[in-house]
Amino acid sequence: MSLSMGACPHAWQQHHLHHRGRMWAASPAFRRQLFLLRSLAPTCADGGRASSSSLRPHLMYAAAGPVYEADAEAVVRRITPPLDRARHKGQAGKIAIIGGCREYTGAPYFAAISALRVGADLSHVFCTKDAATVIKSYSPELIVHPILEESYSVRDDERESVSSSILAEVIKWMERFDCIVVGPGLGRDSFLMDCVGNIMRHARQANIPTVVDGDGLFLITNNIGLVEDNSLAILTPNVYEYKRLVQKVLNCEVNEENASEQLTALCQKIGGVTIMRKGKADLISDGKKVTQVSTFGSPRRCGGQGDILSGSVAVFSSWARHFLLSNEQPKETRKAAALAFEKNKRSTVTTDIIEFLGQSLEDICPAGR
Numbered sequence: 001m002s003l004s005m006g007a008c009p010h011a012w013q014q015h016h017l018h019h020r021g022r023m024w025a026a027s028p029a030f031r032r033q034l035f036l037l038r039s040l041a042p043t044c045a046d047g048g049r050a051s052s053s054s055l056r057p058h059l060m061y062a063a064a065g066p067v068y069e070a071d072a073e074a075v076v077r078r079i080t081p082p083l084d085r086a087r088h089k090g091q092a093g094k095i096a097i098i099g100g101c102r103e104y105t106g107a108p109y110f111a112a113i114s115a116l117r118v119g120a121d122l123s124h125v126f127c128t129k130d131a132a133t134v135i136k137s138y139s140p141e142l143i144v145h146p147i148l149e150e151s152y153s154v155r156d157d158e159r160e161s162v163s164s165s166i167l168a169e170v171i172k173w174m175e176r177f178d179c180i181v182v183g184p185g186l187g188r189d190s191f192l193m194d195c196v197g198n199i200m201r202h203a204r205q206a207n208i209p210t211v212v213d214g215d216g217l218f219l220i221t222n223n224i225g226l227v228e229d230n231s232l233a234i235l236t237p238n239v240y241e242y243k244r245l246v247q248k249v250l251n252c253e254v255n256e257e258n259a260s261e262q263l264t265a266l267c268q269k270i271g272g273v274t275i276m277r278k279g280k281a282d283l284i285s286d287g288k289k290v291t292q293v294s295t296f297g298s299p300r301r302c303g304g305q306g307d308i309l310s311g312s313v314a315v316f317s318s319w320a321r322h323f324l325l326s327n328e329q330p331k332e333t334r335k336a337a338a339l340a341f342e343k344n345k346r347s348t349v350t351t352d353i354i355e356f357l358g359q360s361l362e363d364i365c366p367a368g369r
């Protein structure tokens with residue numbers, strides 16, 4: 001997602017790694033927020049005008065240039081909208097998750113509730129009818145639309161009309177969303193994939209930023225045109241999803257020796273998109289530069305943490321976009337997985353991490369400010 005900015009955040013230039021900063025840098029919430037650097041850092045790094053004191057080179061790669069670690073906390077603090085009495089519901093973000101099927105109800109829930117816990121005002125889920133009641137029962141906070149269908153529930157002669165009515169239903173809502181997340185718990189049913197492909201095409205026409213995760217990545221890997229040249233698309237692949245993307249798009253295997261160059265090449269080949277490659281170190285690129293987060297958060301790798309990330313990325317990207325458009329003076333967020341692990345150790349699960357999102361946010365940007 002290419003966002004440009006008139007001036008670099010002043011706080012970046014003032015940054016020094018003090019104790020609080022080090023604690024924050026060790027958290028996975030920090031990793032999530034590093035995505036923002038992709039949004040804000042390119043302009044800062046432009047011509048090296050203001051980036052030198054805020055971004056420190058971590059690794060050097062010949063073809064792709066330096067990979068930077070940066071002060072995500074300052075960026076997040078800057079873009080966070082104020083808790084201002086003059087603001088009304090919806091102004092801090094309206095997010096939609098397209099996902100949730102018979103097998104997976106946890107993933108869309110994690111993504112949607114994380115968006116709310118990070119600070120969005122409204123969080124919707126568009127899922128299959130089977131998944132809807134289950135997701136609603138997890139939380140009354142979510143707005144759940146039971147509109148998607150899988151092949152088993154649609155007769156062959158109904159497919160076209162069902163597909164059209166699904167799209168029509170989503171279109172009614174689409175323009176209201178600041179960002180959509182396609183894929184958490186979506187499943188891979190062929191009819192469902194076709195319908196979601198149509199939804200993605202519509203989102204693109206409507207200029208709605210789109211985070212693609214989980215089975216959404218399976219969909220686009222087999223239909224790369226869905227995100228090709230879309231600068232409002234953010235892909236968040238895990239190790240397997242990245243492997244499949246590289247194989248399909250670059251026609252080769254993942255090369256850890258040249259990870260930065262390969263990521264850059266992948267972004268360039270797809271065109272315009274931002275990719276956040278999750279892993280031991282997260283690598284984020286827009287095809288021009290690469291940012292890295294190598295600090296360690298929680299050692300637990302329980303399923304669902306990527307869903308927290310995709311929901312959070314949706315909120316931060318909409319805040320970043322709004323900030324850049326309105327040039328407001330915002331603030332913001334912090335660690336959750338590290339806190340959850342501190343408390344729950346090996347029994348830490350995704351719900352424990354979500355529980356700590358609020359405290360993490362309060363640490364970086366107190367509500368009373």
Ligand SMILES: NC(=O)C1=CN([C@@H]2O[C@H](COP(=O)(O)OP(=O)(O)OC[C@H]3O[C@@H](n4cnc5c(N)ncnc54)[C@H](OP(=O)(O)O)[C@@H]3O)[C@@H](O)[C@H]2O)[C@@H](O)CC1
Pocket residue numbers: 103104105106107108183184185186187213214215238240241243244303304306307
């Ligand atoms: N609580 C919930 O509802 C949750 C639901 N979720 C949802 O599940 C859906 C699928 O997402 P996903 O991440 O599990 O799928 P995918 O990346 O395919 O890996 C699955 C496994 O397959 C294997 N494997 C796959 N590819 C491989 C390869 N190339 N080479 C080798 N192995 C490979 C590998 O298994 P292993 O080999 O480690 O045994 C890997 O662990 C998606 O919608 C997501 O959102 C999650 O968010 C979690 C919480």
Ligand SMILES: Nc1ncnc2c1ncn2[C@@H]1O[C@H](COP(=O)(O)OP(=O)(O)OP(=O)(O)O)[C@@H](O)[C@H]1O
Pocket residue numbers: 028031032214237238239278279280281282296297298301302303304305306307308309
């Ligand atoms: N080896 C690792 N060390 C530290 N953090 C990691 C590691 N691998 C992934 N992470 C972090 O954990 C979070 C989830 O990444 P992961 O690769 O588990 O996603 P995922 O497989 O899509 O998760 P999900 O189960 O939700 O689908 C990300 O914030 C990522 O930065």
Ligand SMILES: [Mg+2]
Pocket residue numbers: 213214238306307
């Ligand atoms: Mg995932």
